[in-house]
Amino acid sequence: MLFFIILILSLVVSYVLPWWIVAIIAFLAAFFIAKSSAHAFWSAFAAIFIAWVILALFKSVPNNHILATRVAHLFPFGGQWIWLLLITGIVGGLVAGMSALSGVLLKQSLRKPEGEINA
Numbered sequence: 001m002l003f004f005i006i007l008i009l010s011l012v013v014s015y016v017l018p019w020w021i022v023a024i025i026a027f028l029a030a031f032f033i034a035k036s037s038a039h040a041f042w043s044a045f046a047a048i049f050i051a052w053v054i055l056a057l058f059k060s061v062p063n064n065h066i067l068a069t070r071v072a073h074l075f076p077f078g079g080q081w082i083w084l085l086l087i088t089g090i091v092g093g094l095v096a097g098m099s100a101l102s103g104v105l106l107k108q109s110l111r112k113p114e115g116e117i118n119a
Contacts, residue, residue: 002033002040006047006096014055022048022092023099030103037104044100049093056088 006029010022026044034040060068060081068081077083 002029003043003047005029005033006044007051010048010051011054014051022096026096026100027103030100031107034100034104037101040100040104041097045093045097048096049089052092053085053089056085
């Protein structure tokens with residue numbers, strides 16, 4: 001559920017808002033929905049990895065990957081645009097994963113301990 005919420009929201013808002021909005025989406029979704037920190041991290045990582053790869057392909061396929069290939073030549077990728085695509089997805093996934101992890105950890109820190117007695 002968390003995966004699909006982050007994926008759909010990020011695909012929709014990425015056309016009109018800046019790239020860092022995925023961190024806010026992942027943080028809020030994990031804060032309200034996630035049950036564990038590992039689930040939050042990997043769901044957000046996978047969702048944004050897929051979303052950013054899809055969005056990059058939407059930009060790269062119509063021009064036959066010309067710009068992506070030229071940018072890939074600036075890095076030690078051997079001019080392979082697919083490596084640039086994977087690195088883009090990994091960077092976005094790490095941003096979202098760390099943000100979702102922060103959201104779920106904040107939720108856990110605000111929760112009262114089990115055995116606490118109100119005075």
